[in-house]
Amino acid sequence: MQGDLPSTDAETAAARIASDATVLTSGFGSVGYPKAIPLALANSDRDLRLTLVSSGNVGDEIDVDLVESGAISRRFSYQSSSVARRATNRRDIAFSDRNASSIGDEVQYGGMVDPDVAIVEAVAVGEGWFVPSTSVGQVPAFVEAADELFIELNHQHPLGLQSVHDIYRPDSPPNRTPIPLTDPGGRIGTSYVQFAPEKLVGVVETDRADSTYTFRDPTDDDLAIAANLRSFLSDEMERSPVFDDAIHLQFGVGSLGNALMGELRALDFGDRDVVYYGELIQDGLLDMLDSGRLASASATSMALTADGQRRLFEDIERYAEDIVLRPADVANHPGLIDQFGVVGVNSAIEFDIYGNVNSTHIRGKRMVNGIGGSADYNRNALLSICALPSALDDGETSRVVPMTFHVDHTEHDIDVFVTEQGVADVRGCSPVERAERIIEHCAHPSFKSDLQSYLDDVKAQSNHIPHDVARAAEWYES
Amino acid sequence: MQGDLPSTDAETAAARIASDATVLTSGFGSVGYPKAIPLALANSDRDLRLTLVSSGNVGDEIDVDLVESGAISRRFSYQSSSVARRATNRRDIAFSDRNASSIGDEVQYGGMVDPDVAIVEAVAVGEGWFVPSTSVGQVPAFVEAADELFIELNHQHPLGLQSVHDIYRPDSPPNRTPIPLTDPGGRIGTSYVQFAPEKLVGVVETDRADSTYTFRDPTDDDLAIAANLRSFLSDEMERSPVFDDAIHLQFGVGSLGNALMGELRALDFGDRDVVYYGELIQDGLLDMLDSGRLASASATSMALTADGQRRLFEDIERYAEDIVLRPADVANHPGLIDQFGVVGVNSAIEFDIYGNVNSTHIRGKRMVNGIGGSADYNRNALLSICALPSALDDGETSRVVPMTFHVDHTEHDIDVFVTEQGVADVRGCSPVERAERIIEHCAHPSFKSDLQSYLDDVKAQSNHIPHDVARAAEWYES
Incomplete structure (x- = not known):
């Protein structure tokens, strides 16, 4: 003072x-x-x-x-x-x-x-x-x-x-x-x-301490999602000249996001600069920095475990060479996310076959946490990826649904869906084509035939986005 | 050549x-x-x-x-x-x-x-x-x-x-x-x-001519919406110092948008610079320019009637002093819409009581035209206004519904709803508060009690956004 x-x-x-x-x-x-x-x-x-x-x-x-x-x-x-x-x-x-x-x-x-x-x-x-x-x-x-x-x-x-x-x-x-x-x-x-x-x-x-994060250890699903994501990113870096010199990444907060960040060390980025332009620094990002694979990281805050915070604090001057914390209206700024051609990877509660994403309300009604900065990245990233396990509760609840009843990210926003089952790249797809790819590549085996049967039936309609709302609502009751 | x-x-x-x-x-x-x-x-x-x-x-x-x-x-x-x-x-x-x-x-x-x-x-x-x-x-x-x-x-x-x-x-x-x-x-x-x-x-x-627009004459509803919008904007300019020197406006395309632009001439802007930062130049904007009330207009194209195009072409050098056409990735750029603190006014097919907006699919299924640039403005404007008549077909069909089954603009995006019935300023409101204001100020009298009854009933749920999907779906069948 x-x-x-x-x-x-x-x-x-x-x-x-x-x-x-x-x-x-x-x-x-x-x-x-x-x-x-x-x-x-x-x-x-x-x-x-x-x-x-x-x-x-x-x-x-x-x-x-x-x-x-x-x-x-x-x-x-x-x-x-x-x-x-x-x-x-x-x-x-x-x-x-x-x-x-x-x-x-x-x-x-x-x-x-x-x-x-x-x-x-x-x-x-x-x-x-x-x-x-x-x-x-x-x-x-x-x-x-x-x-x-x-x-x-x-x-x-x-x-x-x-x-x-x-x-x-x-x-x-x-x-x-x-x-x-x-x-x-x-x-x-x-x-x-x-x-x-x-x-x-x-x-x-x-001298009260922060309420630090606790991340669970990566599950098998997390690791399978990470492997699918690495495979997709590897192909994409090969395909698109826009990533020739550098790739700018963002990951949503949480155990999955943290695991995905950490597991990215196993991806061969070649000579590219790997840069983080996101909202939060998680432990996985410190791992990336320590491994020398990350050129720099921009965020507005940390979401670290007690251990991660200790690592950062003990070596703050060294980390400060590579980490910058900015106001959220800079870190999450639509124009800057656009400038850097960010590849955003965010999780959600569920997504529907047509590519609408619900990241806040269970069954469209019960608030979990809030939207945070996910829409800032999903809307403005050059490549928006929604990554999550295909099912909850040991396969009892599908996170791919016929119709989500709360939409935080619209059908216009997400380019690629990744689950532990696979990758649905829906860029350039019509809604029904999106549904076909999402069911084929992302749905959990226990729910695939039910989702396909829904799609087959509603496709009889002469509508751009065919739907049966009553049947889609029943999905949540079974 | x-x-x-x-x-x-x-x-x-x-x-x-x-x-x-x-x-x-x-x-x-x-x-x-x-x-x-x-x-x-x-x-x-x-x-x-x-x-x-x-x-x-x-x-x-x-x-x-x-x-x-x-x-x-x-x-x-x-x-x-x-x-x-x-x-x-x-x-x-x-x-x-x-x-x-x-x-x-x-x-x-x-x-x-x-x-x-x-x-x-x-x-x-x-x-x-x-x-x-x-x-x-x-x-x-x-x-x-x-x-x-x-x-x-x-x-x-x-x-x-x-x-x-x-x-x-x-x-x-x-x-x-x-x-x-x-x-x-x-x-x-x-x-x-x-x-x-x-x-x-x-x-x-x-030497083939453009397919120019045809706008209908403003209806009584259009004029009432324009009057409500003027009243809101007048209060807002009084309230907020951010509009002390200038106000930057954008209007969606169509007969209503065109009418709202034209009718804005009746609003007293005081000494403020009035600037258009939008997507399309419509006839109503030429009227504003001709009346001397508009400092400049930026867009990516025209949406003019044959008469409007003739007016523009005959006097192109004079209009070019005030009109600039830019690439859409500049005219609609999220960062620039943010910089200028744009007040965006866009129409839609319908909105629901919680503030979700459907601007593309009738009954959530049948495509009309497309989203265009409406989300660019709704998401990034300093003030996002959704303006439309409260009912279609001589009051037979409500455009305020319990739940819309296609969401193009989420509950996180729209600040103010305007119909011919009134203005619902939902900034700072929780979802249920939004519902109360939207029903009270925006719903058509023929549907107000049904909407209120829906809200009263679902409020018995202990949910952040209470809903009865089956009943919301029935709304479209009655």
Whole structure:
């Protein structure tokens, strides 16, 4: 802490926040979120009805403790605990799910909420600046949008984190200029976030640790998906001159994404530069970096295990040569994803035979976590790949369905589907051709004939996308 | 025609095209498409199985004559005649519907098709260059991607069209640099498209006219929607400082879009610059320009009536001071739509109570035209508005439904819904809150109580997005 800054404690800070305040927090990938003030809010006996906005998933102090205390009445835009999920599905919390790239603008310019206070985690703070901790997310936009600012100075995190940050602020529309990033590993900003000094109400010191990730060991399905993905990417690099010199990859967060990233080490990239332009750094990516196969990695946050975080922290200066953390409106920016010709690999809950993807709502109704940044990549990547196991529950539940009843990624968005069964490259296909390829190459053997029978029957219709909604709905009841 | 170029006639050109060729054509907004060679192909007695790719809608010579001749077996990515629509729904044509912004890249880099020949319309041609006629679309990408090139030199169109064109070619990913456009009315390219001279097989001269648009006169519903939209925009300009100096608008094509554009003249924009950053120039926009209320207009094509085209052609030099036509990968570029903070206004077939929008398939099955560029704007605009009449067929069919069975624009994309009944501003709303606002403000009186009863009943579920699929499906049968 540098200069003459207002020091306070978490309870005093919490007491100052209005009971119906709109609170913007740091946090993305369950790291870098404020912990002490949310916990003090959860432990207060006030009757709170907060609107809470984070740009990505946060950890237990917010998504468990604060939710369980009943303090949150409205929430944007990704939640990641079973407690928050249940509260969302009971609709005790009014939850609205937005794309990670746009939450900053929506808060700042779009009238989505009327922000009161921002609470951010930092590893260093001075007069008019702070260095974010383990995530960036939409923090710069949130700090500009809020009337008041609290900073949690977290001593658990190394100050060396400043060397991974590249904070660039896009101007306000309509005079926004093109983001001048031409290399994912390049730097166009500062290592700190600036703020108007008069906004700072208090600095709270803490040493609470992040809620780190736990990834399961790769399953047989994960490894089979990884092998199919490698085979497809290998052919594609051979086929398309656009990948002659370099390939830019992105992977969705989770055990599968982490496994896919790690298993990519077994792919022969030849002389190509392999670059990561994504949202989150996972353990698998550290493995790729350590193996020397990755030129650089750009993201907005980490989603690391406790072990992965320790690896990173212990060697932060070395990793900082190759890792850059950016605001989410840069890391997930549609125009930049387009520029770099990103190959995006994201998972989902299910996809249907025509290529519509549901990544948020079980049976179209029950929210899991949220859309996060998956649509930012699926929509704007040069090559959008949806990868997931063909069935759940030991083959009891098919993740390839006749019709999904919640669509997060449309039939216009996904190029390739990969399961442990195979690869359906649906580029250039009509909807019915997509269905044929998806059933043949991606469906689980237990469900293939039922899906084929559905398709054969509806094909009698004279419709571009033939459907039998009642029968498609029955699929979920069997 | 300048220099020593290979002149030919349409029949000779058509005879040279392989019977199973992949043909990329100019054309967007039913104008600027090649006419003579497609007609010669339609009139040939060869057994053709062509793959035809246009970046937007084309006119009758392709979407009626060539379709009726049975020559097209595969088609991307927007069709606009009842003949093409029927062939698509019979699945005689394998039709795949892509977003207008990305078709160029998908053809050139994505492996969507294996292009053979490009046929483009021009008003002037020389050694290695031509000036496009009434549309640009993805022509520059198509010309680069194809092995061979035919140019139709159309004498119906004024050479003055060169002054509206601004042809900028983004580099190839991953070394693509940011598009340096900072003002929608600015120029960053040339008035002509360049091509490798050895690709040019023949120049065909023609004087066939474009298939111009016919817009109906504004209906009472159109005028009521326009009044509701004006009222909303007026409040929004008052509320949000982002619109203090300028507002950037986009309108979807069609009679409603055209009417909304024209009726916007009645809105008091104060001292603000009013700028159009969209896909198509319609007659209503010429009215806005003539009234002096529009600073500039950027698009990729025209969608004008015969009268509108005459107005434009007769005064092309004056209009060219304010109108710029760009390639669709610039006009519809996600990053540029974001930069300018565009307010996008697009219509649809229907939307559901939770805010999902269907703009392509009647009852989720029967293709109408295609998605065009609507998703480019809906996804990336600062403010995305979906505007349409609440009912069809004199109030017989509701365009607000419990659940739409084809989703082109997801619950994450649309901010505001406008019908002749009112305005539902759903920013910051949870799905159930969206449903309440949409039913209250947008539904037609004949369907309001049925929709409310559906919502009341499903709300008994403990789900984030409560649904009764079977009952939602019945909605279409009553």
